[in-house]
Amino acid sequence: MNKNDRFLIVGLGLLGGSYARGLTRAGFGEVYAIDTNPEAIRFARDKGYIADGATENFEELVRMADRVIFALYPTALEGWVARYGALLRPGCICTDVSGVKAGLVETVQATLPEGVEFIASHPMAGKEVSGVENAHLVDFSPANFLITPTERNTPEGVEFARQLGRALGFAHIRVLSCAEHDRMIGYVSQLTHAIAVSLMCAPGAERFAEYTGDSFRDLTRIARINETMWAELFLWNRENLIDEIDGFTARLQALKSYLQQGDRAALEEMFRQSTRARAAFDKKEKEE
Numbered sequence: 001m002n003k004n005d006r007f008l009i010v011g012l013g014l015l016g017g018s019y020a021r022g023l024t025r026a027g028f029g030e031v032y033a034i035d036t037n038p039e040a041i042r043f044a045r046d047k048g049y050i051a052d053g054a055t056e057n058f059e060e061l062v063r064m065a066d067r068v069i070f071a072l073y074p075t076a077l078e079g080w081v082a083r084y085g086a087l088l089r090p091g092c093i094c095t096d097v098s099g100v101k102a103g104l105v106e107t108v109q110a111t112l113p114e115g116v117e118f119i120a121s122h123p124m125a126g127k128e129v130s131g132v133e134n135a136h137l138v139d140f141s142p143a144n145f146l147i148t149p150t151e152r153n154t155p156e157g158v159e160f161a162r163q164l165g166r167a168l169g170f171a172h173i174r175v176l177s178c179a180e181h182d183r184m185i186g187y188v189s190q191l192t193h194a195i196a197v198s199l200m201c202a203p204g205a206e207r208f209a210e211y212t213g214d215s216f217r218d219l220t221r222i223a224r225i226n227e228t229m230w231a232e233l234f235l236w237n238r239e240n241l242i243d244e245i246d247g248f249t250a251r252l253q254a255l256k257s258y259l260q261q262g263d264r265a266a267l268e269e270m271f272r273q274s275t276r277a278r279a280a281f282d283k284k285e286k287e288e
Contacts, residue, residue: 001067001163008065009033010080012040012053015097015123016071017132020049022140022168032065034058040132049135062087067160068094073232074104081111090115093160097123099185100236101148101178109152119157122146122181123170124189128224145170148178186240191248193230194241196223 007023009016012035021044023031033053035041041053054061062068062084070077077096088094094116098104105120112118125143127134145165149158158175165173176184199205199216200223208216234241258266 001160001167003027003029005066006030006064007032008061008068009050009071010068011035011071011076012037012044012050012132013071014127014130014132014134014138015125016069017044017049017135018123018125018138018140019069019071019097019168020044020132021047021135024049026167026169028167032061034061044132049132059084059087063089065089065092067164068092070094070096070098072096072098073229074098074100074236075232077104078107078111081108085112085116088113088116092116093157094118095121095161095164097121099189099233100182102182103236105148105150105178109150117152117154117157119153119161120148120150120178121161121164122148122185123165123168125170128222130226140169140171142171144172144174146181147173147175148181149175150178182237183240186237186244190234190237190241191244193222193225194234194245195248196220197225199223 005028007020007028007030009020009031010033012020012033016033016035017040020031020033029051031050033041033044033050034055035053036055038055041050041055044050045053052061065088068088070080072080077098090113092115094108094112095118096108098120099122101120101122105118108120109118123140123143123145125138125140127137129137145168147158147161147165149161162173196219199220255267255270257263258270
């Protein structure tokens with residue numbers, strides 16, 4: 001990856017805009033974008049996030065790209081690659097921002113033409129808002145950048161993904177399989193969103209706005225959710241998410257049983273276990 005590479009961002013929403021902004025700020029002068037929304041292209045161009053972009057007749061932008069970042073929902077990514085992937089030239093390396101990998105990565109790799117490499121990755125960063133106009137709110141510096149290679153990927157492709165993560169300023173870069181990624185995401189991301197949504201969908205939840213403290217606000221921040229994207233991500237990863245919901249339900253039921261039995265010792269032990277796990281989590285973050 002060098003500063004003369006021509007980057008194409010496909011999908012100029014929150015993360016696509018954040019990548020465009022980050023790459024331009026890192027000194028990559030040829031960052032282009034395509035999107036269905038002309039206002040997104042205009043905003044990014046006016047802000048200096050991209051050199052140029054288009055909503056239609058963008059075939060030449062696709063043909064000239066050295067590096068492509070797909071910032072699309074999984075189904076849209078499959079459809080785009082099927083329709084336009086043949087335009088990508090040999091030597092082009094592509095990646096994505098998708099929150100699910102199993103099934104998607106294999107399909108995209110099989111669809112792209114010979115000589116075009118797709119190395120999947122996932123920025124563990126975002127906000128509860130959407131749109132390129134909010135790209136400046138995304139902070140990659142404390143976040144994890146996950147790379148999920150398959151047997152189709154080359155060392156050069158994996159290294160490109162590493163360099164991309166470093167160029168964007170991610171604090172931690174990790175490599176894992178697509179299956180491991182989806183299992184992990186089912187717990188650390190999708191389950192947490194499911195819990196937040198469930199809390200805010202309680203009857204009359206909005207009436208507590210005048211009484212809540214930081215704990216409730218922090219826990220439910222992510223309940224302000226992009227329904228289209230998250231419904232798709234949940235369904236793509238449904239088996240892993242269902243397993244995590246079952247596990248969480250069992251732990252919650254255990255806590256409930258301690259309450260029913262008046263078992264203070266068991267409650268305190270569960271709280272100590274939680275505190276120890278969180279302390280170990282915080283320590284690992286500081287060490288890294």
